[in-house]
Amino acid sequence: MSTQKAGFVAVIGKPNAGKSSLLNWLLDEKIAMVSKKANATRKRANAIVMHGSTQFIFVDTPGIHESERLLNKFMLEEAMKAMGDADLILFLSPATDSLQSYKDFLSKNPKAPHVVLLTKCDKISNEQLLKKISEFGTYQSNFKALVPISTKRQSGKSYLLDELQKFIPEHPYFYDPELITTQMVREIYAEYIREAIFEFVSDEIPYSSNVIIDKVEEGERLDKIYATIMVEKESQKNILIGQNGSTIKKIGVRSRNMMEKIINKKIFIKISINYSKNWTKNEKILTKWGFS
Numbered sequence: 484m485s486t487q488k489a490g491f492v493a494v495i496g497k498p499n500a501g502k503s504s505l506l507n508w509l510l511d512e513k514i515a516m517v518s519k520k521a522n523a524t525r526k527r528a529n530a531i532v533m534h535g536s537t538q539f540i541f542v543d544t545p546g547i548h549e550s551e552r553l554l555n556k557f558m559l560e561e562a563m564k565a566m567g568d569a570d571l572i573l574f575l576s577p578a579t580d581s582l583q584s585y586k587d588f589l590s591k592n593p594k595a596p597h598v599v600l601l602t603k604c605d606k607i608s609n610e611q612l613l614k615k616i617s618e619f620g621t622y623q624s625n626f627k628a629l630v631p632i633s634t635k636r637q638s639g640k641s642y643l644l645d646e647l648q649k650f651i652p653e654h655p656y657f658y659d660p661e662l663i664t665t666q667m668v669r670e671i672y673a674e675y676i677r678e679a680i681f682e683f684v685s686d687e688i689p690y691s692s693n694v695i696i697d698k699v700e701e702g703e704r705l706d707k708i709y710a711t712i713m714v715e716k717e718s719q720k721n722i723l724i725g726q727n728g729s730t731i732k733k734i735g736v737r738s739r740n741m742m743e744k745i746i747n748k749k750i751f752i753k754i755s756i757n758y759s760k761n762w763t764k765n766e767k768i769l770t771k772w773g774f775s
């Protein structure tokens with residue numbers, strides 16, 4: 484048997500870079516929420532990926548950005564913690580973007596061992612891709628490797644893992660190789676509901692919402708899930724409910740379908756809506772809900 488390798492890989496980049504999509508793609512399972520809207524991910528999430536005798540633990544993080552909101556400060560700290568604990572950092576830079584976010588990352592973390600992932604390569608031509616790679620060439624003494632990917636095209640996964648495994652230390656596996664994440668299924672359910680809110684409701688509401696899974700009743704063929712969406716203002720409740728309950732219904736159906744896929748069982752879901760005044764700025768409530 485070949486020697487086991489195992490390590491933590493922090494997935495870092497600005498909001499919307501494609502970090503959560505990368506995790507889902509690597510697993511072929513949807514555990515992390517993805518949205519067209521930036522700042523979707525709030526907490527660290529992990530994907531355990533086996534490749535030969537290497538166990539990677541990819542840690543998804545909230546996009547790096549500055550903001551005054553208390554919740555956003557927590558999100559920035561989540562990303563920083565993941566970097567501090569990592570054996571390797573994957574810095575994601577959309578191929579369509581300038582190098583500015585990478586330059587900012589380098590100036591703040593000059594010594595951090597990292598690989599650059601050029602994401603969303605399906606959005607540019609081969610010619611533009613070559614140009615982008617040569618722009619990054621200026622910084623090749625800083626990174627260990629540069630890998631272009633596209634989760635949309637679904638190509639290059641094993642090349643990526645082959646590359647990354649070179650930088651993972653010899654270490655016994657941290658987790659049972661059968662596991663795909665250490666997250667609890669409840670947390671994944673809550674993220675599905677959040678993703679549906681991002682999909683169907685606009686403006687500030689997705690950013691003002693938090694999902695709490697109140698109860699899960701497991702049955703042999705059917706699981707019953709009771710959840711509450713907490714918003715910040717009473718007026719936001721009505722928007723989430725929608726005309727004749729149409730919006731909350733769509734949120735319920737979409738999240739239920741996703742839950743059924745991952746659990747392979749029928750799901751009954753009941754979502755209530757409530758509000759907690761200005762919770763994104765309230766330290767006590769943030770702590771209670773695990774943002775501290």
Ligand SMILES: Nc1nc2c(ncn2[C@@H]2O[C@H](COP(=O)(O)OP(=O)(O)OP(=O)(O)O)[C@@H](O)[C@H]2O)c(=O)[nH]1
Binds near residue numbers: 636
């Ligand atoms: N065309 C294309 N779009 C992609 C690709 N990967 C991700 N996206 C899209 O980019 C958007 C953002 O993706 P996410 O995975 O949520 O990005 P993120 O970095 O996790 O964003 P935050 O959690 O907000 O920091 C979504 O609309 C994805 O569908 C890709 O390879 N190609």
Ligand SMILES: [Mg+2]
Binds near residue numbers: 524543544
């Ligand atoms: Mg994300």
